Amino acid sequence: MSNPFEHLRDIRDLRVVDGGAPIDASPLVMERAHNVALMGEAPETPARPRDIEPVNAMHVLLMVVRGVYRHLAPEWRLTDTNADKELGAVIERAEMANPLLRLAWQHLGPEPAAAKELAGALESFRVRNALLVKPNAMVKLLESDIMLDTLWSRDPLVLYHPVLFAQCMTEPVDGQWQVANCDLISHRERAKQSLLWWLPQYGPLAAFVEQQFGLFVDEDTAQRYCYRFNEPAVLRVHSKVHKNSFATAKEAHERHSFEALRELEIDGCDYAPNADGTGLQKTGRKTKYVLVMVVRLHDDQQRGRILVRRYLPSGVFIDEPDHFQFHNRNWRLSDASGNYLLYYHICGDTSSYSAEAVREAPRSDPDSDVAAERRRVENVFLRYNPAGPN
Structure with missing residues (x-):
């Protein structure tokens, strides 16, 4: 073809x-x-x-x-x-x-x-x-x-490690483990499972990702399974917030702002069996991710447009060419309403990056200060939640 x-x-x-x-x-x-x-x-x-x-x-x-x-x-x-x-x-x-x-x-x-x-x-x-x-x-x-x-x-790009450990529930956890047949799950299904659907109500995003891995029991098969993090090059997450997700603009900023979501450290429950196949030893290794792309989905507040933003791993905003229409400066992840796709890139070390260079979007007014930005966030929040902020 x-x-x-x-x-x-x-x-x-x-x-x-x-x-x-x-x-x-x-x-x-x-x-x-x-x-x-x-x-x-x-x-x-x-x-x-x-x-x-x-x-x-x-x-x-x-x-x-x-x-x-x-x-x-x-x-x-x-x-x-x-x-x-x-x-x-x-x-x-x-x-x-x-x-x-x-x-x-x-x-x-x-x-x-x-x-x-x-x-x-x-x-x-x-x-x-x-x-x-x-x-x-x-x-x-x-x-x-x-x-x-x-x-x-x-x-x-797949979330779950292809090697899956399994054990009969009648065995003690520190007993014999076997490598399970991952071919029972199609490539398409593994790819589909790799998009995580997260709501802020579920708790911090990093903790939610970690909850997808570790030891799980399947009563139907009478088996224990150990699911491990595949440490994908790109981790993708769907996030949704609405007017009742947060009590105040401050809470929205603390839990769903660019600053709050920019870096994740994931403990992927990276287990390894002992040499004799018994027991599973947890390595305790964490994997760092940084936000490199955000898609804001259909939103009436954005004239019904789908918008995209991209970043370097350092947190530097990539200013798309002027002829590309589907991006703008007039929204934030901390807005009180929005539907997003978040794309994270695995990043071994961010200690060398300059915090001063990190910015969610270029400022419309170069002279705007932190107080003006805070007032903007609170005004947006009030539009959706007249009872707040407190």
Whole structure:
């Protein structure tokens, strides 16, 4: 089966600069060049689209895929230039089955011809896969079967470790453990389970993630199972807040602000059996994650648009090109109402990052101060909760 978008320019084919001689660069240099393009480019919105909703949804979908690619190792995103030829062929087949993954590697820009070609390719993809692109169906679009099968099922994006330990309930916990058959769970189902659905009422996000792992009992099979964290390169979470989620604007900021959610430390219950197969020893190792992308889903307060923000692991806000319409400065994660997709990147050490550089969004007014920002948050909160803040 041929790829209908094979002719499009591919960032991974970058071999020359400004028409000059071919680049003789190391894989690391090439990877950095790819990442610059992935994070520095954005699609152009047609001047007079017949229907803005499909354009909005498909453009945000494209930006999410590019943001995820940014945080995958080369062996999980390259095709013909992959050092692992077998894995490269697997990824190429995934791109043939899901051309959006190939489209996400296209050079993007404001040129009318490029924008028109991209718009046609995205529409072809949507029709080909019978995808609904209503604003309130964005999660279904991102988590559609084709996305689960071709992107989210890749090993570094799966939440649960593929090796599962099992033990008969009649055995003591420190008794014999066996490796269970993970093939009973399809790749699609493992990918689907990797999106966590969290509400602030469940408690802190890091603790909620940790609750997904450890020892669980299945009465139907009379087995104990040990589920372990796979330490995915990208951890994805759905979050929803409404006017009754928090009592005050202060509580909203403490529990659901950019500052509160930017870093997570996850104890993934990384157990290992003893040499003789008995008992499970917990390593106690924690894994650090940083927020690198937020999608604000359909919201009447944002004219019904789906909006995206991306960040460097250092917390620096990435200011998207002016021609990309689906981002703005006028919302915060601490708003009293909102529906979000949060994307975290595994990050070994954040101690070298400058706290002064961390910011949720550029300030509209460079002269605004902390007091003005606090007043803005409280005014937004009052709009949804007239009884607060206290």
